[in-house]
Amino acid sequence: MTPRRIIIHHTAGNSLPNPNPYHFVVDFDGRVHTGIPVTQTTGATRNNNEGSIMIAALGNWVTENMSTTQQNGLVNAIANTLNRFPSIVRQNRFNLPASQMHHLGQLSRQELPVAQRRHQNSGIKGHEDGLGEATLCPGARLYNLCRDTLVIRAINLANSRPNLQ
Ligand SMILES: [Zn+2]
Numbered sequence: 001m002t003p004r005r006i007i008i009h010h011t012a013g014n015s016l017p018n019p020n021p022y023h024f025v026v027d028f029d030g031r032v033h034t035g036i037p038v039t040q041t042t043g044a045t046r047n048n049n050e051g052s053i054m055i056a057a058l059g060n061w062v063t064e065n066m067s068t069t070q071q072n073g074l075v076n077a078i079a080n081t082l083n084r085f086p087s088i089v090r091q092n093r094f095n096l097p098a099s100q101m102h103h104l105g106q107l108s109r110q111e112l113p114v115a116q117r118r119h120q121n122s123g124i125k126g127h128e129d130g131l132g133e134a135t136l137c138p139g140a141r142l143y144n145l146c147r148d149t150l151v152i153r154a155i156n157l158a159n160s161r162p163n164l165q
Pocket of ligand 1: 008135138
């Protein structure tokens with residue numbers, strides 16, 4: 001599998017899932033737990049598994065606020081994945097949540113597949129951003145954190161270091 005994107009999830013529960021259905025889970029102490037090997041495709045989404053590295057934050061982030069420690073752990077996990085896989089486009093795709101995808105309806109028949117492919121196939125996004133996904137994952141609070149700060153911090157951190165090849 002050549003990774004094209006990182007998809008961020010929450011586990012929606014407070015204990016580590018076993019078996020771990022993601023590639024990585026970041027716990028409340030910011031520690032990273034490895035699940036499915038990155039050489040394998042997960043079943044963590046309905047339509048967007050191929051080419052995706054799945055990183056989940058332990059917890060349910062629909063209404064709760066995440067600690068700085070766990071935020072830092074998530075930033076590190078994203079940056080490490082970017083440095084490990086230069087094939088992942090370093091773009092924040094959290095600015096286009098599924099709920100706002102109606103703008104795609106204004107594109108022409110020729111433009112639409114291109115826009116959808118671009119949306120689907122690259123960058124760092126939330127589970128709910130994936131085409132055909134009907135989910136609240138990774139939770140509104142975490143979604144907004146990623147959109148506004150965490151993904152940009154992770155990209156800047158990755159850009160400040162050499163890739164791990
Ligand atoms: Zn998810």
